[in-house]
Amino acid sequence: MLVSRGLQLFKFSKAFSNSRLICTSGIQRSHAPWNYRCPPPPQPKYIHTLADGIAALMWWWVLWHLFTQYDHITGEFDYPDPSKWTDEELGIPCDDDQ
Secondary structure: OHHHHHHHHHHHHHHHHHHOOOOOOOOOOOOOOOOOOOOOOOOOHHHHHHHHHHHHHHHHHHHHHHHHOOHHHHOOOOOOOHHHOOHHHHOOOOHHHO
């Protein structure tokens, strides 16, 4: 009797597992064509020109600010004096409310 129940349970589990469709990979929404074991197609020339322009702008920005505002790197700037801060700047309520 246990064998027959086990056989029915096995058949049921096998039928149940076949009815489920499990997708283990997500849908890929990409603008590039699919390739496998081959180099991707070359990008248009305007993409390379645009990338070079953006990279040049970024490096100009970084190097210009390193040259003109080097104290951000070295840390040699005036530290604020906390004793000069007012209660209002610190968010402390007035004593007049009592």
